[in-house]
Amino acid sequence: MKKIVFLTGAGMSVESGFKTFRGNDGLWEDYPVEQVATHEGWVTNPLLVNNFYNILRKKLFTAKPNEGHCLIKELENDYEVMVITQNVDDLHEKAGSANVIHLHGELTKVCSSKDPYDSRYIEQLTEDNCDVAPGACAGDGSLLRPFIVFFGESVPMIEPAAEIVAQADILVIIGTSLVVYPAAGLVQYARPRTPIYLIDPDDTPAHASGRLTHIKKGASEGMKELMKRL
Numbered sequence: 505m506k507k508i509v510f511l512t513g514a515g516m517s518v519e520s521g522f523k524t525f526r527g528n529d530g531l532w533e534d535y536p537v538e539q540v541a542t543h544e545g546w547v548t549n550p551l552l553v554n555n556f557y558n559i560l561r562k563k564l565f566t567a568k569p570n571e572g573h574c575l576i577k578e579l580e581n582d583y584e585v586m587v588i589t590q591n592v593d594d595l596h597e598k599a600g601s602a603n604v605i606h607l608h609g610e611l612t613k614v615c616s617s618k619d620p621y622d623s624r625y626i627e628q629l630t631e632d633n634c635d636v637a638p639g640a641c642a643g644d645g646s647l648l649r650p651f652i653v654f655f656g657e658s659v660p661m662i663e664p665a666a667e668i669v670a671q672a673d674i675l676v677i678i679g680t681s682l683v684v685y686p687a688a689g690l691v692q693y694a695r696p697r698t699p700i701y702l703i704d705p706d707d708t709p710a711h712a713s714g715r716l717t718h719i720k721k722g723a724s725e726g727m728k729e730l731m732k733r734l
């Protein structure tokens with residue numbers, strides 16, 4: 505079976521009701537990115553950060569995957585499908601995708617702020633227990649924090665992701681402006697003959713690389729178009 509690798513970003517989930525980072529005003533879901541998505545923001549005001557992700561997590565529990573997510577799952581009938589996502593939502597999993605790597609963490613999980621990757625303290629939250637209470641601590645006594653890779657922190661999943669991209673027979677990028685490193689660098693691991701598709705309603709920096717076929721549509725319509733072309 506051919507291996508098709510998807511690299512998805514915030515635009516993948518727009519049709520499910522989640523906002524992207526808006527280019528110029530630096531907001532995410534109406535909050536300043538600096539405050540809610542950086543390591544500095546977390547250290548400065550953990551209460552505000554935990555509250556922001558509490559709100560987002562509640563929203564996620566009621567969100568549904570869109571047709572784009574579902575068509576990626578459907579391709580598993582004919583391809584070995586791997587999804588590498590920058591998204592912290594679980595909409596690929598909800599659509600049924602079997603192989604999903606989260607580069608930037610998972611909104612449904614919380615962890616120790618002393619060592620976010622200490623698996624003993626990573627907790628999966630459920631819909632009826634999805635709030636981190638003010639001052640709540642992990643088992644090691646440190647503040648509980650969202651299992652999210654903030655800007656300014658390392659991205660441990662980048663190496664396994666690069667290996668997967670290097671094995672791709674087809675690479676499809678959906679809904680990412682590819683300006684956030686190290687994720688943005690993943691495309692360069694694709695083999696020279698691997699076809700690369702970009703599904704995005706707008707031009708992006710990746711679009712300028714010349715090597716890819718741009719399907720200038722949103723995630724769902726773009727996936728329908730891709731399936732016709734494969």
Ligand code: NAD
Pocket residue numbers: 512513514515516517518519522523524525526532590591592593608678679680681682683684703704705706707708721722723724
């Ligand atoms: P980005 O905001 O930089 O870029 C989003 C891209 O999506 C843009 O190129 C835009 O043109 C495109 N887009 C808009 N509507 C679309 C649609 N309907 N279908 C397809 N594409 C569409 O996002 P990014 O590159 O993913 O980087 C932002 C960072 O923010 C990521 O690291 C991610 O972790 C985080 N983030 C996550 C979520 C989420 O989990 N749902 C949401 C916002 C931001």
